[in-house]
Each structure stands twice: as structure tokens, then as C-alpha cells.
Amino acid sequence: MTRRGLRLAQFTVVYNVAEGAIAITAGLMAGLVSLVGFGLDSGIESVASVLVGLRLAARLRNGATDEAKERRALRLVALTFFVLATYVTVEGIRGLLGGEAPDTSRVGIALLLASVVIMPLLARAKRRVGQQLGGDQLVLADAAETKICVLLSISTLAGLALYAWTGAAWLDPVAGFVIAAFAIHEGREAWEGELVEDRDEDDD
DSSP: OHHHHHHHHHHHHHHHHHHHHHHHHHHHHHTOHHHHHHHHHHHHHHHHHHHHHHHHHHHHHHSOOOHHHHHHHHHHHHHHHHHHHHHHHHHHHHHHHHOOOOOOOHHHHHHHHHHHHHHHHHHHHHHHHHHHTTSOHHHHHHHHHHHHHHHHHHHHHHHHHHHHHHOOTTHHHHHHHHHHHHHHHHHHHHHHTOOOSTTTTTOO
């Protein structure tokens, strides 16, 4: 099961790197703050999954990891969440005050639709592995991170779809503010070392 958890973490890294690159490129081309923020969050999710993967790989090699080093790494991840929240908030406020209407992005909408389908399946698979490992908090934390990525996909997709439909430019910054709120929440939990299983356990 530990090896399966490692493979899931590796898949998450590959998928999120590709997702982030596409989202940031499409977001910059269209001037969509929320889509750029979503892409940056994908990069942060990749960092978290790299951390989980390294810990699981170390566990497979020698059955132990350096908890002090992991704690420091988690706090670095937490700082990246706060940077993301600051960026999205500042850009969102600038967009609202400037009144510039961004373009729509079909690529961004298609990408988010794919994530809404793929990421829940990935989160469920991780949670099952964590439960089969006796409630392993590391794997369950990774599942919780992936579940938050699902929520981000939904909120960003809703903002882009509504903007494409109504042309209301304020919807994109508002969707960005939702991402900022999620990022602050994730950052606080990462800093405190509490990215654990409580949100997921009784979904079945």
C-alpha cells in the first residue's frame, strides 16, 4: 500500500505540473487572474505531493523519516500558499479597480472540466490507501490537498463559465478571491502540520 501511495503522489506531480503550465499560459494570454491563480495553486499542490512522495520513498527504503526536516518543508510549502493568496488578491483588486475586461478561455474551461472529473477520483484513491494503511495521516493529508484542488477547480470553472456567459468582468477577480481564501486555509494548516483526514473520512 505504501508503494501504491507513492505512485499516486507521483501521478499527482506529473498531472499538476502539466495542469499548472497550461492554466498559467492560458490565463496570461486571456488576462484571467483566477486561471493564473489556479495554475499557481497546481504548482503548489505539486510541491506538496513531492514532499509526500519523498517521505513515502524514504519509508520504503528504511522505514523512517526525519520529522524535523518534514516540518521545515511543510512550513516552506505554507509560505508558498501565502504568496499565492497575496498575488491573487492584489491582482484581483487591481482588476476590479482598473475595469479591464479579460478574454474568455476555452482552453481554461476545458482544463478545469478535466480536473473536475480526474481529481475527485485521485482524492478518493489516496484516501482509501491512507485508510488501508491504518489511518496514515501523511497519505490522508495528501488526499485532503487533492480534495481542495477539486473545490478550486469547481470555483474557478464556475467563475470562468459565468463570465463567458454574462460578460461580467468582476466575476474573474471574485473567483480569484475564492482561490486566495482556499490558499490561506491550506497555508495555515500546512504551517500548523494539520493537513489531516477530518474532512474526508466519512464520505462513503
